[in-house]
Amino acid sequence: MSGGSIVKTPFHSGFISIIGRPNVGKSTLLNSLVGEKVAIVTPKPQTTRNRIIGILNLPDAQLVFVDTPGIHKPRTKLGQFMDKSIQDAMKGIDALLVVLDASKIASQDRSIVQDMRMMKVPKILVLNKIDLVHPQELLKPISDFAGAGYDAIVPLCARTGDGIDVLKRELISHLPEGPAYFPDSMWTDQTERQFVAELIREQALYALQEEIPHGIGVEILSMKDKSDEMVEIFANIFCEREAHKRIIIGKQGKMLGSIGKKSREGIEKLLGRHVNLQLWVKVRPDWRNTPEDLRTLGYAD
Numbered sequence: 319m320s321g322g323s324i325v326k327t328p329f330h331s332g333f334i335s336i337i338g339r340p341n342v343g344k345s346t347l348l349n350s351l352v353g354e355k356v357a358i359v360t361p362k363p364q365t366t367r368n369r370i371i372g373i374l375n376l377p378d379a380q381l382v383f384v385d386t387p388g389i390h391k392p393r394t395k396l397g398q399f400m401d402k403s404i405q406d407a408m409k410g411i412d413a414l415l416v417v418l419d420a421s422k423i424a425s426q427d428r429s430i431v432q433d434m435r436m437m438k439v440p441k442i443l444v445l446n447k448i449d450l451v452h453p454q455e456l457l458k459p460i461s462d463f464a465g466a467g468y469d470a471i472v473p474l475c476a477r478t479g480d481g482i483d484v485l486k487r488e489l490i491s492h493l494p495e496g497p498a499y500f501p502d503s504m505w506t507d508q509t510e511r512q513f514v515a516e517l518i519r520e521q522a523l524y525a526l527q528e529e530i531p532h533g534i535g536v537e538i539l540s541m542k543d544k545s546d547e548m549v550e551i552f553a554n555i556f557c558e559r560e561a562h563k564r565i566i567i568g569k570q571g572k573m574l575g576s577i578g579k580k581s582r583e584g585i586e587k588l589l590g591r592h593v594n595l596q597l598w599v600k601v602r603p604d605w606r607n608t609p610e611d612l613r614t615l616g617y618a619d
């Protein structure tokens with residue numbers, strides 16, 4: 319007679335950094351993997367400014383993703399902070415996702431793919447935005463990168479989620495056995511205040527054109543519960559010039575009104591309560607090079 323034994327399925331866990339050029343869809347991929355809106359997404363490059371953690375909890379695994387700013391040459395102290403966020407996100411990780419926009423593979427992408435070979439962790443190359451290319455167009459990058467030292471090449475569409483499950487299974491198969499690092503109810507390490515500031519910045523980025531978006535920062539001045547159903551939020555939008563301030567406010571305050579309305583809708587969804595949002599626009603010339611302003615806006619360690 320043989321006794322029954324309980325075979326415990328192994329639990330896998332690990333930190334996985336998501337890196338790539340600006341605008342390739344890293345934050346969209348993070349949101350899609352986690353199934354929540356963790357990071358803001360806009361069509362403007364350099365949307366993400368700091369390291370953002372998103373956690374996927376599964377019965378057999380906990381995947382901790384680290385979204386990063388797009389790799390670029392820093393030109394301001396803010397840029398240096400973003401660069402450092404990328405460097406920090408590469409430390410102590412268990413796996414790496416290198417993301418490319420399959421519809422626009424450029425020489426910088428090839429350099430990034432090449433540079434990341436030195437990372438001695440499992441690496442997966444993600445060809446994102448496959449909705450924008452004919453399937454046959456994927457054959458060339460797949461064969462070009464086949465010998466690049468990656469453990470897998472996964473084509474997917476972060477926007478629709480097509481191919482995301484393949485990526486999840488692939489990642490789990492490469493992660494070490496280990497414990498959950500965070501409680502299984504947690505899906506990010508960002509505070510409500512940080513989220514709210516990001517949602518306002520997202521709407522400002524959507525509304526504004528040309529060079530203004532890079533000079534936008536959002537400071538939450540206060541968040542107060544007015545009742546069980548109502549939160550009052552005061553926030554400053556920083557910009558770098560009087561001319562930018564005029565554009566952000568718009569004719570008869572129209573632009574600011576629209577940024578405020580859309581931000582409020584996003585914040586209400588996040589908090590599940592009514593929001594009274596008051597926005598002010600402040601000119602801070604060169605805040606991107608001013609350590610005190612960078613601290614105020616949360617771009618400091």
Ligand SMILES: Nc1nc2c(ncn2[C@@H]2O[C@H](COP(=O)(O)OP(=O)(O)OP(=O)(O)O)[C@@H](O)[C@H]2O)c(=O)[nH]1
Binds near residue numbers: 343359363387447478
């Ligand atoms: N068509 C298509 N667009 C996508 C896809 N994934 C992301 N995008 C779009 O690409 C743009 C950039 O997406 P983000 O997720 O902000 O890109 P990012 O790499 O995080 O950009 P940075 O934070 O600036 O480095 C947005 O307009 C997204 O909607 C996709 O699978 N298909």
Ligand SMILES: [Mg+2]
Binds near residue numbers: 344345346386387
């Ligand atoms: Mg991003």
